[in-house]
């Protein structure tokens with residue numbers, strides 16, 4: 001009986017089945033899951049469309065597809081994803097890094113490299129999760145000269161997330177270049193005194209930013225599987241930006257920058273919070289569909 005199930009037949013069946021369950025890209029996910037069960041990449045899969053499947057291969061595929069049909073994200077099922085062209089391990093303790101956050105990495109690199117003629121040599125990633133942003137930044141400086149060494153620190157309140165982040169840093173060869181700490185973004189005062197002289201040159205963060213009301217409208221992949229701690233940020237979704245703007249005034253060195261990712265409708269409110277906190281030279285950066293994804297600002301004023 002099993003010889004009737006070729007790779008192509010299972011692929012078509014899986015794609016239709018996932019479609020009927022409301023999965024967004026059923027064909028792609030079917031290819032990824034079947035490819036993972038057969039240990040083949042997508043090209044390898046195309047090359048064996050006519051291959052009949054063995055009973056244990058079908059059982060393995062069935063287990064993976066059943067999880068996806070329950071709307072578990074394909075990245076958690078495979079245990080990995082890609083960000084900044086690097087491989088990241090992901091588990092339900094961390095948010096799956098999104099392509100949108102690469103805009104924040106681009107802005108961070110622009111600021112680190114001295115877009116404003118004030119280059120910086122220390123970065124703090126707040127709410128590091130899988131470590132995606134800190135690791136992408138550190139990776140760009142992997143071959144930096146002695147004079148251009150960058151201190152990269154990263155914090156998260158979640159110990160489980162930090163374990164994943166440390167493993168990801170090791171796998172991407174920057175384990176020695178990032179310091180990970182369990183710490184709350186609400187209390188940066190002592191942290192800064194202990195870890196950096198004079199404050200950071202750049203603080204980056206992709207914090208939780210979903211409002212309590214929006215939590216009900218999320219796709220099941222997000223609401224039922226991604227960590228709540230990484231998503232919700234109070235009634236208006238702005239709780240973390242309020243904290244970050246106040247804490248940045250403590251944790252940044254003079255002329256240091258704060259750059260944060262924002263939700264699709266939050267840019268104006270976040271700019272306003274930055275202004276209120278006393279930050280200056282506010283800028284925004286849109287993504288490739290024209291949505292403002294990053295808001296940044298500088299700590300100017302007193303040198304002390």
Ligand SMILES: C[S@@+](CC[C@H](N)C(=O)[O-])C[C@H]1O[C@@H](n2cnc3c(N)ncnc32)[C@H](O)[C@@H]1O
Pocket residue numbers: 094095096097098101126127128129130131132133155156157158161183184185186206207208209229230231
């Ligand atoms: C939206 S996720 C971003 C993860 C990662 N930086 C990324 O871009 O994929 C936010 C992260 O902030 C962390 N977090 C939530 N509240 C925090 C707090 N008070 N202090 C520090 N980290 C916090 C969560 O555990 C989560 O890992």
